[in-house]
Amino acid sequence: AQSVSQHNHHVILSEAASLELGCNYSYGGTVNLFWYVQYPGQHLQLLLKYFSGDPLVKGIKGFEAEFIKSKFSFNLRKPSVQWSDTAEYFCAVISGNTGKLLFGQGTTLQVKP
Amino acid sequence: GAGVSQTPSNKVTEKGKYVELRCDPISGHTALYWYRQSLGQGPEFLIYFQGTGAADDSGLPNDRFFAVRPEGSVSTLKIQRTERGDSAVYLCASSLEGARNTGELFFGEGSRLTVL
Numbered sequence: 001a002q003s004v005s006q007h008n009h010h011v012i013l014s015e016a017a018s019l020e021l022g023c024n025y026s027y028g029g030t031v032n033l034f035w036y037v038q039y040p041g042q043h044l045q046l047l048l049k050y051f052s053g054d055p056l057v058k059g060i061k062g063f064e065a066e067f068i069k070s071k072f073s074f075n076l077r078k079p080s081v082q083w084s085d086t087a088e089y090f091c092a093v094i095s096g097n098t099g100k101l102l103f104g105q106g107t108t109l110q111v112k113p
Numbered sequence: 114g115a116g117v118s119q120t121p122s123n124k125v126t127e128k129g130k131y132v133e134l135r136c137d138p139i140s141g142h143t144a145l146y147w148y149r150q151s152l153g154q155g156p157e158f159l160i161y162f163q164g165t166g167a168a169d170d171s172g173l174p175n176d177r178f179f180a181v182r183p184e185g186s187v188s189t190l191k192i193q194r195t196e197r198g199d200s201a202v203y204l205c206a207s208s209l210e211g212a213r214n215t216g217e218l219f220f221g222e223g224s225r226l227t228v229l
Contacts, residue, residue: 004155022221038220043116043117043221043222044204044206044218044220045157046217046218049217090155097161098169099144099168099169100171100172101146101158101160101218102158103148103156103157103158104155105153105154105155106153106154
């Protein structure tokens with residue numbers, strides 16, 4: 001079955017620490033990849049996306065993600081986190097010709113000031 | 114309004130009752146998605162519409178769940194004979210052309226359903 005896995009369920013970091021959140025998917029063929037973020041009390045919003053081209057994509061607020069096809073991964077990174085990055089992060093995938101966007105189970109990031 | 118609007122924001126019902134959840138997408142968005150999110154989980158896909166038709170309803174868990182979008186704008190998610198396991202936040206999202214084309218879904222705040 002098609003699936004999206006996020007390895008870290010809960011991450012706690014201090015401000016200025018570097019961040020990497022893992023995401024793996026189990027689709028073959030063409031995929032489009034996304035990271036969504038949900039800040040406390042807010043709705044889900046797009047952080048960044050990969051459709052084609054450069055596998056290293058830049059998003060808002062200094063986030064980036066790298067698509068590694070051979071590893072079926074799309075990890076999210078940020079060199080230096082801020083307290084305001086405290087949120088829940090979701091990896092999502094579309095495969096093939098479907099428009100169905102499937103989400104991982106999410107990672108809760110807590111940044112201590 | 115400028116964003117996706119969902120009503121009601123909160124619904125408490127008794128087991129066995131019928132529930133309707135409404136979604137008003139962003140004006141002009143042709144694609145509309147329904148998801149269900151339980152505590153500590155990611156959004157679970159239910160169904161998505163392109164215009165008036167359901168392009169993919171493979172996520173609907175059983176025949177108690179049904180969704181419509183008769184005029185290609187507002188959508189209603191209908192749940193018959195509710196069960197306690199249906200308790201969750203039901204999320205609606207809309208997209209200008211669909212996640213496959215533009216990649217960005219705009220989410221509403223969700224409707225929290227509690228079945229007692």
